[in-house]
Every structure is written in C-alpha cells, then in structure tokens.
Amino acid sequence: MLGPRLFVAQRVSAAVMAPLVLGHLLVMIYAVQGGLDSAEILARTRGSLFWGTYYELFVTAVAIHAAIGVRVIAYEWFKVKNRWLEVVTVMIGCVLFLSGTYAVYAVVA
Amino acid sequence: MAELSDELEVAVWQGDRAGGAMRIYSVPQRPSQTVLDVVTWIQRNVEPGLSYRFACRVGMCGSCAMMVNGQPRWACRTHIKAALAGNHLELRPLRNLPVIKDLACDMSEFFHKWQQAEGRFYPTADRHEPVAKISPASPRRAAANKGIECINCAACYAACDVVAWNPGYLGPAALNRAWTLLNDVRDGAQKRRQRAVLQNNGCQNCHSMQGCASFCPVALNPTAAIAGLKRTALRAIRQGQV
Incomplete structure (x- = not known):
C-alpha cells in the first residue's frame, strides 16, 4: 500500500537517482579505460568532498527508493500489513542507508 | 442452420462463496456461436439452476463478463472460435470479485470503488x-473522450493483478x-477527486502492467488514464492543492 507521501518520496528519489546513475556509469566507463585497481579508485575518492557528497546522496536516494519498492512487494506478495509493514520499510531503509554510508566512508575517509 | 457434428x-x-467445483458439459457446436449461446444452451438443456448474468446480448450493457479460458471477456461478444483451446472451453466467474453463485459475481465492491x-x-x-461550449479538439x-x-463490465478489474494482490486498490x-x-471542465469537485484518487489505495499503486488495457472489450486504455492521474497528482501536490 502506497500513500501519497511515499509515492512522492519514491518519485523524487528516482529523479535524484537518474542523473547519479548516469554519472556513475560514465565515470566507470572512463575510469576502466586504462585498467582499474583499488588504488586508482581510492586516489580519486580519498578526501574528496565531491565524491563523498555524490555517493552519500546516491545512497540516501537508494535507501528511500528501494525501501518503498520492497514495502510494496511485502504488502502485495507477502501480506505484511499495518505496523509490521512500517517496520519492514524503515528497517530496509536503515540497513541500506547504513551499509551504503559505511561503504562511502570506506572509500572517502 | 444448426451444425451438430462437433461437440x-x-x-x-x-458453487457459491463457500466453494465450488468445475462441471463438464458436452455442448453442440454451431456456426457463429458465442460463449453466451453456450452458457444459455447449458442452462436451458442440462442445468436449469445455472446462474449467470446477461441483458442486452450485443455488448452494450456490460453485465455478462466472465473468465473464458482464463481471460476476462464479454460472453455475448466472444465467438467460441476466438476462445477455444482445442474443443475445450472453461468458464469461471470474474476474477477479483466475490461470487454470489456460479458465474454471477457480487459487483457492489466494484461500484463502491467508483464512488x-x-x-x-x-x-x-x-x-x-446555457449549455457549456467545449471544443471536442x-x-x-480529447483526454476525457479516450x-x-x-x-x-469489470473485465479490466478482473484482469488487474494489483487488485488481486491488494483488494483495497481502487482498480x-x-x-x-x-x-x-x-x-471535464464542467465539473466542480476536482480537488475532492484529486484527493480521492490519491488515497492510500489510489492511482499511485498501479504498476502499469497493462492487463486492463489488454483485456478491455472496448479497447480503452485505463493504464494511460492512471498515468495521467499520477502526473496530475504530482502537479497538484507540488502546487499544494492536495
């Protein structure tokens, strides 16, 4: 079940993700041209406020978007309802946000 | 002219809400025979207690929709040759609606959702x-006319997987x-309607799978209408109208 607020949150997070996905793919294609290793990635991302902000924004949008998407599946396919549905949504959002943030921290800090 | 060679x-x-089962009948095949002809033949010749709905017989009233070999169709406008699997026809009450008896469904939930x-x-x-002047162009x-x-008839409602998964969905x-x-520019309750279509079980729950558009007997495209509702809803939310 998708109320109007979650509907807007999913659309807005999708709109945020679209250019970020594109940017991520373009950088990836550019970066692998001369071979790719972890040192090269870390040289680009370590201490970079830009890449830190870029991927943290990405992680936030993914956490919101995916949590709402899985919420719909949980409701429609597995009949998760009421408070449990809210718990599932928040839990998935938190797990994605925290694990994503940890990954961003690992390559930026 | 009857052709009784093929059965x-x-x-x-x-059955009813408590449960039911399939019963098999052998029905003579005739030229230009519709599914409604078949059901009527069974009721008049073999099973007088068989319940089903029909009224106009020409695709205008929308009362005879049922599942024909797994697909929602009007019984009156479906020639058996378009629906047969071999010489087999399987008829069930419309999906996603509670059964009253046999092929007759309780449509009250469907109409309640319109309200x-x-x-x-x-x-x-x-x-x-004076009568409002509205250019058809x-x-x-033009969007309303589509x-x-x-x-x-509820064929789209029966075809909709979202209704099957989420029975509260407006459909x-x-x-x-x-x-x-x-x-409709003549209507005076647009904000109210905008709120209604954005309720928790509203238009935003559509997954755009287009089952409705695939099975609408008059070739309407409710998926496109719902996409329009979603666009309008986002605009209304952005402008603080909802």
Missing part, C-alpha cells in the same frame, strides 16, 4: 443556464472514470 467440452465453475474515486459528476451549472476533452466509453475502471471527470 464442445465446456467446463463451468459452479470512492469520486467517479460521479458534480455539476457547476443548472438546467436554466481541446486537449482535456476513456468515456466504459460500460462498467482501473474507477480510476479511468475519475480521469475522464478530472478532464
């Missing part, structure tokens, strides 16, 4: 005022109706 094997679901979606016209003028009228021919027919009214 159809027709399985018809019979929940504000699928009624709220006039802004009375009979003493205006974009809003969905206006719905006759409430394609009610939302299509709301879209035609949202595009």
Whole structure:
C-alpha cells in the first residue's frame, strides 16, 4: 500500500537517482579505460568532498527508493500489513542507508 | 442452420462463496456461436439452476463478463472460435470479485470503488443556464473522450493483478472514470477527486502492467488514464492543492 507521501518520496528519489546513475556509469566507463585497481579508485575518492557528497546522496536516494519498492512487494506478495509493514520499510531503509554510508566512508575517509 | 457434428467440452465453475467445483458439459457446436449461446444452451438443456448474468446480448450493457479460458471477456461478444483451446472451453466467474453463485459475481465492491474515486459528476451549472461550449479538439476533452466509453463490465478489474494482490486498490475502471471527470471542465469537485484518487489505495499503486488495457472489450486504455492521474497528482501536490 502506497500513500501519497511515499509515492512522492519514491518519485523524487528516482529523479535524484537518474542523473547519479548516469554519472556513475560514465565515470566507470572512463575510469576502466586504462585498467582499474583499488588504488586508482581510492586516489580519486580519498578526501574528496565531491565524491563523498555524490555517493552519500546516491545512497540516501537508494535507501528511500528501494525501501518503498520492497514495502510494496511485502504488502502485495507477502501480506505484511499495518505496523509490521512500517517496520519492514524503515528497517530496509536503515540497513541500506547504513551499509551504503559505511561503504562511502570506506572509500572517502 | 444448426451444425451438430462437433461437440464442445465446456467446463463451468459452479458453487457459491463457500466453494465450488468445475462441471463438464458436452455442448453442440454451431456456426457463429458465442460463449453466451453456450452458457444459455447449458442452462436451458442440462442445468436449469445455472446462474449467470446477461441483458442486452450485443455488448452494450456490460453485465455478462466472465473468465473464458482464463481471460476476462464479454460472453455475448466472444465467438467460441476466438476462445477455444482445442474443443475445450472453461468458464469461471470474474476474477477479483466475490461470487454470489456460479458465474454471477457480487459487483457492489466494484461500484463502491467508483464512488470512492469520486467517479460521479458534480455539476457547476443548472438546467436554466446555457449549455457549456467545449471544443471536442481541446486537449482535456480529447483526454476525457479516450476513456468515456466504459460500460462498467469489470473485465479490466478482473484482469488487474494489483487488485488481486491488494483488494483495497481502487482498480482501473474507477480510476479511468475519475480521469475522464478530472478532464471535464464542467465539473466542480476536482480537488475532492484529486484527493480521492490519491488515497492510500489510489492511482499511485498501479504498476502499469497493462492487463486492463489488454483485456478491455472496448479497447480503452485505463493504464494511460492512471498515468495521467499520477502526473496530475504530482502537479497538484507540488502546487499544494492536495
């Protein structure tokens, strides 16, 4: 079940993700041209406020978007309802946000 | 002219809310025979207690829709040759609606959702005022015209997987109706309707799988109407109207 607020949150997070996905793919294609290793990635991302902000924004949008998407599946396919549905949504959002943030921290800090 | 050489094997679901089972009948095949002809033959010749609905027999009333070999179709306008699998025909009551008996469903939930979606016209003028002049070519009228021919047969509702998964979802027919009214400049309850279609079980729950558009017997496209509702809803939210 998708109320109007979650509907807007999913659309807005999708709109945020679209250019970020594109940017991520373009950088990836550019970066692998001369071979790719972890040192090269870390040289680009370590201490970079830009890449830190870029991927943290990405992680936030993914956490919101995916949590709402899985919420719909949980409701429609597995009949998760009421408070449990809210718990599932928040839990998935938190797990994605925290694990994503940890990954961003690992390559930026 | 009757052609009695071939027999159809027709399985018809019979029962009520407590449960039921398929019963198999052998029905003579005839030229230009419709599914409604088959059901009527069974009732008149073999199973007088068989319950099903029909009225106009010509695709205008929308009362004879049923599942024909797994697909929602009007019984009256479906030639058996278009639906047969070999010589087998399987008839069940419409999906996603509670059964009353045999092939007759309880449509009250379906019609109630029309009201929940504000699928009624709220006039802004009375009979003493001049008739509104609306150009048929205006974009809003053109959008309304695309969905206006719905006759409430519930074939789209039976085809909709979202209704199957989420029985509270308003469904394609009610939302299509709301879209035609949202595009009616004479209507005076647009904010109310906008809120209605955005309720928790509203238009945003559609997954755009287009089952409704695939099975609408009059070739309407409720998925497109719901996409229009979603666009309008986002605009209304952005402008603080909802």
